[in-house]
Amino acid sequence: MAGPKKIIIDTDPGIDDAMAIFVALNSPEVEVIGLTTIYGNVYTSLATRNALHLLEVAGRIDIPVAEGSHVTITKGTKLRIADFVHGVDGLGNQNFPPPKGKPIKQSAAEFFVEQANLYPGEVTVVALGPLTNVAMAIQLDPLFSKNVGEIVILGGAFAVNGNVNPAAEANIFGDPDAADIVFTSGANVLAVGINVTHQVVLTDDDRDILAKSNGKFSDYLCKILDVYFSYHREAYSTKGVYLHDPTALLAAVNPSLLTYAEGAVRVQTIGITRGLAIFYNKQKRFGEVTEWSDKPSVKVAVTVDAPRVVKLVMERLMSS
Numbered sequence: 420m421a422g423p424k425k426i427i428i429d430t431d432p433g434i435d436d437a438m439a440i441f442v443a444l445n446s447p448e449v450e451v452i453g454l455t456t457i458y459g460n461v462y463t464s465l466a467t468r469n470a471l472h473l474l475e476v477a478g479r480i481d482i483p484v485a486e487g488s489h490v491t492i493t494k495g496t497k498l499r500i501a502d503f504v505h506g507v508d509g510l511g512n513q514n515f516p517p518p519k520g521k522p523i524k525q526s527a528a529e530f531f532v533e534q535a536n537l538y539p540g541e542v543t544v545v546a547l548g549p550l551t552n553v554a555m556a557i558q559l560d561p562l563f564s565k566n567v568g569e570i571v572i573l574g575g576a577f578a579v580n581g582n583v584n585p586a587a588e589a590n591i592f593g594d595p596d597a598a599d600i601v602f603t604s605g606a607n608v609l610a611v612g613i614n615v616t617h618q619v620v621l622t623d624d625d626r627d628i629l630a631k632s633n634g635k636f637s638d639y640l641c642k643i644l645d646v647y648f649s650y651h652r653e654a655y656s657t658k659g660v661y662l663h664d665p666t667a668l669l670a671a672v673n674p675s676l677l678t679y680a681e682g683a684v685r686v687q688t689i690g691i692t693r694g695l696a697i698f699y700n701k702q703k704r705f706g707e708v709t710e711w712s713d714k715p716s717v718k719v720a721v722t723v724d725a726p727r728v729v730k731l732v733m734e735r736l737m738s739s
């Protein structure tokens with residue numbers, strides 16, 4: 420496989436999504452061959468509008484945007500939308516003008532399937548929102564999980580509290596049924612959870628450095644970051660923001676920034692622990708057959724070189 424790694428970013432922009440997209444566009448190791456959209460931080464229609472807008476800001480309207488599902492994999496319409504984290508527009512309440520571009524005709528799931536067939540084993544899907552589109556691709560094409568090179572997931576709170584409630588992390592909580600389909604699909608899955616991303620913090624000082632730089636994306640990001648910093652001050656009493664999406668993106672760019680454990684992951688889909696992702700390290704052979712026993716292994720991030728990730732994010736956001 421020659422040349423940069425082909426990636427499709429499935430996204431719900433989202434302030435940290437915007438950062439991740441900009442980092443990707445300034446990363447020579449990867450070629451962004453498309454953005455696909457999903458609800459999460461905002462509803463899917465607004466996610467599409469924001470994805471198109473971000474590509475226009477970046478001057479990359481050559482990259483196609485495929486709109487994703489408006490409902491969960493079980494056709495659920497009661498979605499959890501985190502606009503209180505990212506602003507009602509998803510991008511820090513800046514009232515940006517509507518984008519000129521339009522999404523392509525294909526749905527996100529159709530686009531995944533098409534690209535994975537076109538470049539078997541070469542496409543990495545970086546899923547930065549609920550996993551509905553990815554699960555739909557798996558259902559649409561039984562060969563998708565084999566044809567896709569890798570699925571890097573921002574999701575889960577492995578052995579730590581969630582960020583929606585003590586049990587669940589937001590992206591898995593957004594569509595637990597879809598998440599369970601993806602984790603048990605047999606695809607080459609790598610999950611980066613908040614047990615790891617909560618170690619990767621962009622501080623007030625980092626933001627000042629960003630603001631003073633002449634980077635292509637710095638001014639834009641400093642504008643939209645206000646809302647995100649306020650939320651973190653209130654919710655976590657931190658003087659900084661978690662770099663969830665950029666960390667997952669960088670795991671696709673350079674996996675050696677993190678370490679991983681291998682095992683099976685299942686997701687609780689009902690009850691008070693709905694959205695809880697449980698990792699089984701396959702160390703113990705249980706006497707009984709369990710719901711994890713015959714499931715394929717995935718990789719789950721365990722540690723992260725946080726200073727290096729922050730440095731890389733900063734470098735790439737500040738480069739021109």
Ligand SMILES: [Ca+2]
Pocket residue numbers: 430431432433435436459460547548664
């Ligand atoms: Ca996101």
